[in-house]
Amino acid sequence: MYLATTGRRDAPPTPSGVRRRVSGTVLALGAVSLVTDVSSEMVTAVLPLYLVLGLGLSPLQFGFLDGLFNGATALVRMLGGHLADRGGRPKRVAGFGYALSACSRLGLLLASGAATGIAAALAADRLGKGIRTAPRDALITLGSPPDGLGRAFGVHRAMDTTGALLGPLAAFALLWATADAYDAVFVVSFCVGLVGVLLLVVLVPSDGSTTAVGAGVRPAARVRGGSDRGPGGRHLLRSAAFRRLLAATALLGAATVGDAFVYLLLQRRYDLAVAWFPLLPLGAAAVYLLLAVPAGRLADRIGRRRPFLYGHLALLLGYALLLVPDGGPGPLLLVGVLALLGVFYAATDGVLMALAGPLLPEGRRATGLAAVQTVQALARLGAATGFGAAWTLWGPGTALVLALGALAAAVGCAWRLLPSDALTEGTPS
Structure with missing residues (x-):
């Protein structure tokens, strides 16, 4: 049975007030997600307008592309999780996913309206999102006390959603300021995405444990049954x-x-x-x-x-x-x-x-x-x-x-x- 030995009878006592703190790892990952979501939602907000009104794609063509790549994202998540566990480096795999999504903004800019280039850029964005999700969530679990996982994910999702709210507002403000220059949105989105990658590199520890929990709180325990490389x-x-x-x-x-x-x-x-x-x-x-x-x-x-x-x-x-x-x-x-x-x-x-x-x-x-x-x-x-x-x-x-x-x-x-x-x-x- 794959249950961590985290029952309250087994856990050492926690100093008053420490359990309520969210780890530095979670806050750092939240900052990365906030900035990255500003970048991605800037593009998501204007993409239907750009493709349908700007380039003349039919709604059916746009719906097919969007549905196809969203379905592929679900399957790529398994690859991201497997690579993170196999190499024991979830931060590196997550970083690759974030960087791939950021670079996809330049792909949209360089595509110059070509359907093949647009499809490749959208595929890169969805692949990056699929690859990074599981390693990022694994870092949150490894960098948080087991009895505080709900709060940790809540804080992360709140910061992530803040970026999702700011992204469309930034995109429409930029379009208004530049007289509907979609290229400006793609360039700014790329720059913001790079900031997210840099925050991941600088602030997030490789195994989630360096700033995982405050004094007196132990990180998530290993499972019963010995080595993680065993049958379990x-x-x-x-x-x-x-x-x-x-x-x-x-x-x-x-x-x-x-x-x-x-x-x-x-x-x-x-x-x-x-x-x-x-x-x-x-x-x-x-x-x-x-x-x-x-x-x-x-x-x-x-x-x-x-x-x-x-x-x-x-x-x-x-x-x-x-x-x-x-x-x-x-x-x-x-x-x-x-x-x-x-x-x-x-x-x-x-x-x-x-x-x-x-x-x-x-x-x-x-x-x-x-x-x-x-x-x-x-x-x-x-x-x-x-x-x-x-x-x-x-x-x-x-x-x-x-x-x-x-x-x-x-x-x-x-x-x-x-x-x-x-x-x-x-x-x-």
């Missing part, structure tokens, strides 16, 4: 708890409608102008930013399994609000749906990684986290495809009812499947 390190699926976690993640992901569909449903309901549509994700992101740290602290206090499931219940309520007849609560419904979507991400994104971390041996942690992320991403990709097909065949109302029923069933199954939290709810069998 090679065969993650031998853990019943980890298998149940993967199954629950897949079920919930397969019943999660993509955010874009939620925003489209809101746009149709309120007949929002195209100019206002990009602001919808910012509403959900703002709620996520406000609640990420409190949700992580709550997960550390009561166990990570329950907040993770409660987050999906919030999403279920959001879907139900979308089914309220048009004569319902008006703009309050829009605010409610966006708020519930933000609650969903605050209670699930980092909390899932904090739940998975203690189930994995230290030497295979990046691979295990990558497996969870890949299963979730592929399941959500399938859910988006299924919802889009149902919308096309039967209309948005029927598709949403089906999604609501599927998510309710998935939450019920996951309630039984998810392993208990090793820190606060006992050891899973």
